[in-house]
Amino acid sequence: MCGINGILKFNHTKVDEHQLIKMRDALEHRGPDDAGYFIQDNIGLGHRRLSIIDTSAAGHQPFISENKRYAMVFNGEIYNYKSFYPELKSKGITLKTSSDTEVLLHLFELYGMAFLKRLHGMFAFAIWDTLEKKLILARDRMGVKPLYYAFYQNSIYFASEQKALFTAGVPLEISESGMDEYFFNRFVGGENTLYNRVKKVLPGHYMTLENNGYTTYTKWWNLKSEIQNHPTIHNPKNWFEETFFDSVKLRMVSDVPVGVLLSGGLDSCSILSSLYHQKFENINTFNIGFAEEEHNESFLAKKITESYKYNFHQTKLDNDALFLNLAESTYYQDEPLMHLNEPHLLAVSKIAKPKVKVLLSGEGADELMGGYVRYKALKNPSLLKVVSGLSLMERFNKKPRFDKLVRYSKIDNVDDLVIFNGSNVYPEDIQRFYGKKEMPDNVYRYKILAEAKELYPNNPQRQALYFDQHTYMCSLLDRNDRCTMGTSIECREPFLDFRLIAGLGTLDDKWFFTGKKGKFILKDTMRNKLPDEILYFRKIGLSAPWYTYLTEFPAFKEELDLFAKSPIFELPFLENLDGTKLVAELRQGNSKLMPYIMPIFMLHIWHKNYFKKFV
Numbered sequence: 001m002c003g004i005n006g007i008l009k010f011n012h013t014k015v016d017e018h019q020l021i022k023m024r025d026a027l028e029h030r031g032p033d034d035a036g037y038f039i040q041d042n043i044g045l046g047h048r049r050l051s052i053i054d055t056s057a058a059g060h061q062p063f064i065s066e067n068k069r070y071a072m073v074f075n076g077e078i079y080n081y082k083s084f085y086p087e088l089k090s091k092g093i094t095l096k097t098s099s100d101t102e103v104l105l106h107l108f109e110l111y112g113m114a115f116l117k118r119l120h121g122m123f124a125f126a127i128w129d130t131l132e133k134k135l136i137l138a139r140d141r142m143g144v145k146p147l148y149y150a151f152y153q154n155s156i157y158f159a160s161e162q163k164a165l166f167t168a169g170v171p172l173e174i175s176e177s178g179m180d181e182y183f184f185n186r187f188v189g190g191e192n193t194l195y196n197r198v199k200k201v202l203p204g205h206y207m208t209l210e211n212n213g214y215t216t217y218t219k220w221w222n223l224k225s226e227i228q229n230h231p232t233i234h235n236p237k238n239w240f241e242e243t244f245f246d247s248v249k250l251r252m253v254s255d256v257p258v259g260v261l262l263s264g265g266l267d268s269c270s271i272l273s274s275l276y277h278q279k280f281e282n283i284n285t286f287n288i289g290f291a292e293e294e295h296n297e298s299f300l301a302k303k304i305t306e307s308y309k310y311n312f313h314q315t316k317l318d319n320d321a322l323f324l325n326l327a328e329s330t331y332y333q334d335e336p337l338m339h340l341n342e343p344h345l346l347a348v349s350k351i352a353k354p355k356v357k358v359l360l361s362g363e364g365a366d367e368l369m370g371g372y373v374r375y376k377a378l379k380n381p382s383l384l385k386v387v388s389g390l391s392l393m394e395r396f397n398k399k400p401r402f403d404k405l406v407r408y409s410k411i412d413n414v415d416d417l418v419i420f421n422g423s424n425v426y427p428e429d430i431q432r433f434y435g436k437k438e439m440p441d442n443v444y445r446y447k448i449l450a451e452a453k454e455l456y457p458n459n460p461q462r463q464a465l466y467f468d469q470h471t472y473m474c475s476l477l478d479r480n481d482r483c484t485m486g487t488s489i490e491c492r493e494p495f496l497d498f499r500l501i502a503g504l505g506t507l508d509d510k511w512f513f514t515g516k517k518g519k520f521i522l523k524d525t526m527r528n529k530l531p532d533e534i535l536y537f538r539k540i541g542l543s544a545p546w547y548t549y550l551t552e553f554p555a556f557k558e559e560l561d562l563f564a565k566s567p568i569f570e571l572p573f574l575e576n577l578d579g580t581k582l583v584a585e586l587r588q589g590n591s592k593l594m595p596y597i598m599p600i601f602m603l604h605i606w607h608k609n610y611f612k613k614f615v
Helices: 017-025 081-090 100-118 162-167 176-185 223-228 236-250 266-277 298-307 319-333 342-352 365-369 373-378 381-392 400-409 414-419 427-434 443-455 460-470 472-485 498-504 520-526 546-552 554-564 579-587 591-614
Strands: 002-009 034-040 043-049 070-078 121-129 134-139 148-151 155-159 205-210 215-219 258-261 284-289 311-316 358-360 490-492
Touching: 002 017, 002 070, 002 121, 017 034, 017 043, 017 162, 034 070, 043 070, 043 121, 070 100, 081 100, 100 121, 100 134, 148 162, 155 162, 162 591, 176 427, 176 591, 223 443, 223 460, 223 498, 236 266, 236 498, 236 520, 258 266, 258 342, 266 298, 266 365, 266 520, 284 298, 284 342, 298 311, 311 342, 319 342, 319 472, 319 554, 319 591, 342 472, 365 460, 365 472, 365 498, 365 520, 373 381, 373 400, 373 414, 373 460, 381 400, 381 414, 414 443, 414 460, 427 591, 443 460, 460 472, 472 490, 546 554, 546 579, 546 591, 554 579, 554 591, 579 591
Parallel strands: 258 284, 258 358, 284 311, 358 490
Antiparallel strands: 002 043, 002 155, 034 043, 070 121, 121 134, 134 205, 148 155, 205 215
């Protein structure tokens, strides 16, 4: 919905208006429709608006309470905001707008932060109390909406994206431990980021900052407790269908058009089918196609869209267009790309922009219901030792997927099998390739793993799901937010309704891992609503043929020459590598280098297109 930012100076000096506005306008892509700011002595709040609910001027932010005590900036959507109307009316409150922001602020005035648990939505917001001189920063349950902060020069700076912090003058300094996590784990987990000083407000948390800088952190939503205290679900299939369909319906709350990001896979097609069976009309779907058959699901997306008499839109990316989208998506992401499909998601969002302001995405289904093939390796970890013993058989490890399994099988304890299940390279690979022996501390990851083990003892598959819901999925949500908001579109994820997340956590394994591809409860629910070719089509996801791009597309071949001599090879983690030698091996056909080269190549692209803008 928006971009938010702010500054609180603990030395009580006045906030610089120019600095606050410059910081705010670094987020213009998140909110091109309106801009506002609030300054009162040592506090400043900024807001860029993407108008979704109540598109009139009445929805302008920062939003000031009627009694002038509170000032709020809010990013996100509260899907059930109208359900609070009778309650607010009974309290003598007359609403002046039809925006969810006003409802949110009234609920805070009435109930304090206890109101958070009643919200259906995605959000990040800041509230300043002018009476108690107190700032609250809060984030939704699963972290769909981002919120970053940095303590610097006796102040706190916060914003929806890191670039706004750097624009305000927070120094961009790469964290050594962040670099370790980037290469070992693909992304930095928990509250930390790739940068020194810059942190995230954790999902399901809020921060309270006193005027003197004293800070407290509160966890307001705990998935482990929600699962443990959830009532027994007696008919899982009926419960899932009812809850999923209601979640989709809730996420259609909007005063502007809503479309669907449609890959052609089970997850996004299930969302589209739910819309169809709930009789939503005039839906636009948006898809990216690939020339390579093994990466293409477009024909399925087109077929189901047309069968529902909805409107299908498609784009493709190659060479120069792909290269330009790569640079652009790197800027929006603020950190090196790690999912490797960010340029494609950005391109899809660009073709959607003229027609919709909101997109529904199938994100979260794999982590909630066991949709990744990598979870299968955890069903019986002892069998991985057999795989490890087969590693000398060239025929076995010739294919990339088997090669990855062989490398994974060399991890020698179950905890690390869970920790590194979502990685592309593993500790032994890192030691051999980079010469780096020490693993990252991974304090946050091991904390989440401990929770998972308490919930699901002796069940590494379920532990991995819970673990991914707090780590890997967060990186996917960051990707979705940045790529869609980069084109001023809001992304909503129906599978991430908190009722689904907590309820699914209570179900038996059979509802996840039955069959070849996982997500059995979704397949069983949609069995009579989707054609078999979608239910049983091989899983592709938004994968991209990067080896082809790097070695055949002219724009990327030119960039590989620059990459070979990139200054990133002077960084501490990479000083043992020879960029020229790596590129030569890749061009000679060594595709097994791809899991190692891609994070370095993306670091190079980030250094060139992002790092240099702020240092």
